[in-house]
Amino acid sequence: MAVQTLGHLRRLAGLWAVFGVIFALSTPVQAAESIRVLMASDVHRLDVRADSVVWLTDGQSRSHSYNTALHIELRGAALLVNGTRVVGEQLTLRAGEHDLKLWLPRVPVGSHGAALQPADERGALHVSGLVHVVRRGKGLLVVNQVDLEEYVKGVVPAEVNSTWHREMLKVQAVAARTYALYQHMLSASRDYDVAASIQDQVYRGRQGVDARVQEAVESTRGLVVTHDGAPIYAAFSSTAAGITEDAMVVWSKDLPYLKGVECPFDVESPYYQWKASFRVTTLERNLRHQGFSVGTIATMTPVGFSRAGRVSKLRILHSKGELILRGEDLRKAIGYTVVPSTQFTIESMGQDIVLAGYGAGHAVGLCQWGAKELAELGYSFSSILRYYYPGTELQNVALTKMPPVPTS
Numbered sequence: 001m002a003v004q005t006l007g008h009l010r011r012l013a014g015l016w017a018v019f020g021v022i023f024a025l026s027t028p029v030q031a032a033e034s035i036r037v038l039m040a041s042d043v044h045r046l047d048v049r050a051d052s053v054v055w056l057t058d059g060q061s062r063s064h065s066y067n068t069a070l071h072i073e074l075r076g077a078a079l080l081v082n083g084t085r086v087v088g089e090q091l092t093l094r095a096g097e098h099d100l101k102l103w104l105p106r107v108p109v110g111s112h113g114a115a116l117q118p119a120d121e122r123g124a125l126h127v128s129g130l131v132h133v134v135r136r137g138k139g140l141l142v143v144n145q146v147d148l149e150e151y152v153k154g155v156v157p158a159e160v161n162s163t164w165h166r167e168m169l170k171v172q173a174v175a176a177r178t179y180a181l182y183q184h185m186l187s188a189s190r191d192y193d194v195a196a197s198i199q200d201q202v203y204r205g206r207q208g209v210d211a212r213v214q215e216a217v218e219s220t221r222g223l224v225v226t227h228d229g230a231p232i233y234a235a236f237s238s239t240a241a242g243i244t245e246d247a248m249v250v251w252s253k254d255l256p257y258l259k260g261v262e263c264p265f266d267v268e269s270p271y272y273q274w275k276a277s278f279r280v281t282t283l284e285r286n287l288r289h290q291g292f293s294v295g296t297i298a299t300m301t302p303v304g305f306s307r308a309g310r311v312s313k314l315r316i317l318h319s320k321g322e323l324i325l326r327g328e329d330l331r332k333a334i335g336y337t338v339v340p341s342t343q344f345t346i347e348s349m350g351q352d353i354v355l356a357g358y359g360a361g362h363a364v365g366l367c368q369w370g371a372k373e374l375a376e377l378g379y380s381f382s383s384i385l386r387y388y389y390p391g392t393e394l395q396n397v398a399l400t401k402m403p404p405v406p407t408s
Contacts, residue, residue, distance in 0.1 A: 033148040033397065034129065035180050037203055038192040040104045042139035045073045047103040048131065049124070050095035056081065059088010072133055074140050079133075089135040099126045099206060104142060127154075127205040134191055143192050144205070148397075152177045153217045155201050157208030159236075160368055168372045169216035170381035174394070175366050176201055178224040178234035185231065185402055198336065201236075225385055226395040227257045230403035234389070237361025238368050239269040241343055243308040244388065245363040250328060257389045258365050260308050266369035271340055271360035277352045278334050286333040287323075295319030300349060302327075310342040310363070328362070365389060 040046070048054060048070040056064045066082075072091065073080045080086070093100060101124040129146035146154075155176040156162070156169060179201055184193040194200040224231050233255060235247065240263040247258035266272060280297050287294045295318040303324070304313030311327035327342035344357030366388040374384050382394055 033181065033184060034145050035148050035151045035184055035194065036132075036187075036192040037144045037146060037151060038141060038195040039102065039125070039127075039131075039144050040140075040142040042137075043105050043142065044075075044139060045071070045105065046133070046140070046142060047071050048093055049101045049103075050098050052095050052098045054100070055094050055096075056086075057092040058086045059090055062087075072140075074135065074138075079135060091133040093131040093133070094129075099128055100131050101126055102131065102142070125205045126207070136191070141191055144196075148177065148180060149217060149221055151180060151203065153209045153213055154203045154205050154207070155180075156213050156216060157210070158202035158204045160372070162208060162210050162212050164372050165375035166212065166216060167375035167379065167381045167384070168368075169212060170220050171366070171371045171375065171384050172236075172368070173217045173220050174223050174225060174381065174385060175234045175236050177220075177397075178226075178231050179236075181224055181397060181400070182231040182233050182403055186405065220381070222397045223394050224397055224400060225257075225389055225392045226400055227389075227392050229395070229399075229401050231400050232257050232389060232392060232403070233365075235362070235365035236368060236388075237363055237365070239266050239271040239341075239358075239360040240363045240367040240370060241266060241269075241272055241341070241359030243363075244365065244367055245306060245308050245310060247364050249306040249308075249310070249312060250362050250364050257392050259390060261388060261390065263367045263370040265371075265373040266359075266367055268373065269360070269369035271369075273358055274340055274360075275347075275354065275356050276334075276339050276344075277354045278338060279352055280349070281351075283330075283333060283353065284318075287325075290329075290333060292323060292325075293320060294323060295321075300346065300353065302346065306342075308343075308363070311344060312342070 054066045054070060056066065056070070058064070070093070071082055078085045079089070079091070081091070103124055127144045127146065128150050129144060132143040132145060134141040134143065152173050156172050159176065160168065160172050162169065180194055183200065187193045194203075196203040225234055226232060235258060242264065243262050244260045246260050247253045247255045284294055284297055294316070297316055297318045299317045301315045302311045302313070303315045304311070306312050314325045314327060314330060316323040316325055331339045331342065339355060340360035341357055341363065343359045343363070344355040347354040347356050366385070371384050371388065375381070385394070386392060
């Protein structure tokens with residue numbers, strides 16, 4: 001994409017000065033961390049297979065080997081494997097050097113996630129490492145414990161196209177690694193570190209891991225983005241459409257490296273401009289489901305805007321009174337794919353609400369389509385990361401410290 005306006009040229013000239021700083025990177029070290037990835041929650045069955053023996057460890061640390069497919073089912077209070085009850089609340093599965101193949105019900109991963117897509121023509125997801133099946137409440141959690149670098153290889157092609165510029169693939173690899181490590185360091189009390197969906201970052205195991213992805217991950221092995229020596233909350237989204245957003249606006253978190261920066265580089269994104277429509281009755285129903293006391297909606301008006309021009313607050317007048325709703329809560333109520341961003345205007349409102357907007361995602365931190373363009377213009381992955389995460393540097397995993405808990 002050629003930058004076509006004088007204003008854009010001036011911005012680029014300023015950016016060259018920023019990007020002229022070269023990182024002094026030490027040789028990456030082997031990242032020994034493993035990441036616990038939530039593959040499914042509240043399921044009642046799954047099937048597991050491998051090209052070798054599958055080893056199962058039950059709740060009493062007893063190991064069993066299987067040369068056939070395993071059908072795991074929660075039936076009432078009983079956890080069954082191929083129809084036989086097993087002891088304990090957790091099973092651990094492994095297949096040595098081979099991948100485990102998982103057949104999971106098509107259900108969302110966590111409260112904000114999208115259902116995982118199968119990785120092969122038979123509908124299986126291929127994962128390395130261990131798989132833990134944990135009983136929680138009336139359902140099962142399925143958690144893939146996998147080497148950090150193997151996890152990153154599964155994230156990169158799920159988040160961006162592996163045909164994109166090599167420097168952009170490196171950008172995504174470092175951002176994904178950093179995000180995972182940050183969550184890992186702060187999740188000791190949870191059953192998992194990250195979900196395999198847009199709730200955190202999309203992960204599909206071995207699916208899409210080609211030579212270009214391998215090269216991007218291996219060439220940045222162990223590198224993470226840090227602030228004051230600790231991994232950052234490496235937020236990223238698809239398309240900022242002009243300027244990225246402050247974390248304080250979206251999540252009420254004051255993070256010095258997640259401040260808005262200009263991003264005129266993503267106009268080629270298919271999500272740069274969009275229209276959306278949805279029924280008023282759908283909004284009413286979904287808001288009630290989320291706990292809002294809402295009657296019949298009469299009007300909806302933006303009443304607050306961020307510095308970047310995104311809708312921060314909406315005033316909804318309804319038959320029971322007034323509701324002030326966050327822009328992000330509207331996206332959550334209607335669906336993140338239906339309302340791609342909070343950078344919108346309301347075109348019309350009758351039985352349907354029609355929005356016209358720009359960009360996709362929360363727009364905090366790294367803009368993927370902007371980074372793609374910068375990579376094609378010749379910027380290095382390190383320069384791109386430093387631009388979208390101001391005041392940061394690259395560091396080896398082994399040299400990092402615990403990140404501070406974000407404050408509101």
